[in-house]
Amino acid sequence: MEVEVLEGIFDANEIIAAENRRLLDEHGVFMMNIMSSPGAGKTSVILAILEGISKEYSCAVIEGDIAGKVDSERIAETGVPAIQINTGGSCHLEAKQVNTALKRLKVDDLDVVIVENVGNLVCPAEFKLGEDLKVMILSVAEGHDKPHKYPLMFSESDILLVNKIDMIPLTDFDMAKLKETVTRMNPRVKIFEISCRTKEGVGEWIAFLKNVIAEKRKK
């Protein structure tokens, strides 16, 4: 008799992530999960996204941090609803926490949910939240050698935003080398070079994102 192998489906996080995804799909809501090291620019990227799409789409932000609420306060200043999740020591968000936040936000009034994960290039890559798009940010200041050291994050992401490109002259950052390494690890990744400070490249990234959101909402 053949033994049936059941993989992954007993993982509580995956079950709840799938539940989140179903809830979002039912209401035509697009959710993205923004991940990076501390200080690579997650909040600045979110502010740029809100500036680009919040006139067209009803948005909300879920902020994950170990402690504090500086980021959610920055978001709330824009008038977009923000919910803060404090993980209390844990280094990543889990689907359950996002589920609680989604229910609090009332998804039927929303078009787009942006999740800012805890600043960490390791564990957030392991936990699905039910998102439509995994976006990772690498700051130029971190160096082009990071894919070798944090392979899961670079392999799992749909989008790589290389941020702070205005700092390149002060570093030995090699963009061609980075792109070559990342593309080898993850051939389907889309890479955008941006600076949230100077706004360089931000327009292209937002235009791409608008297309992806519109695609989901057509269905």
Added chain:
Amino acid sequence: MEVEVLEGIFDANEIIAAENRRLLDEHGVFMMNIMSSPGAGKTSVILAILEGISKEYSCAVIEGDIAGKVDSERIAETGVPAIQINTGGSCHLEAKQVNTALKRLKVDDLDVVIVENVGNLVCPAEFKLGEDLKVMILSVAEGHDKPHKYPLMFSESDILLVNKIDMIPLTDFDMAKLKETVTRMNPRVKIFEISCRTKEGVGEWIAFLKNVIAEKRKK
């Protein structure tokens, strides 16, 4: 009858960390644990330390990474022995891994061991390795608001190296604000402002470190 409360001593990591410390103390070896976000400059700081002290002291480096060995290869180029620990997914080093590396390195021939932890501002702060000094690095590019979000790392560290100060003009980094916040959370922390790229401030940090090492080795 009074119930005796035994705290911490059943924690396997703490037991092995204490064992590491005893092994190092017996041989008069000084060990430091270098922690930071990905790309804040751990390897560059280690190269600067080696340049400053390796003529005087016999040094070795233990490199912690999830995968790869780029950093240990950079260290080995200097002629200093380096051992690479690949954690295979885990986001921090544990005392057991350092114990294995210490035994491999033969501590009786050494004066100083430098441990480069996995790039992560969260979990490494929770795991003692048996070190004499916890050194954390914050890159100016990460921003001055990080202590609020990663309080354990800032509270646990003996030394905070604020690196890449040559990048300050390209950021809104507020050094006074950072120092005020960190000192409130951790009054005993020593803060050095450095740039491994321009070498600014590195001399003072190395002079301080030499004193601390000499202090232990006198005993």
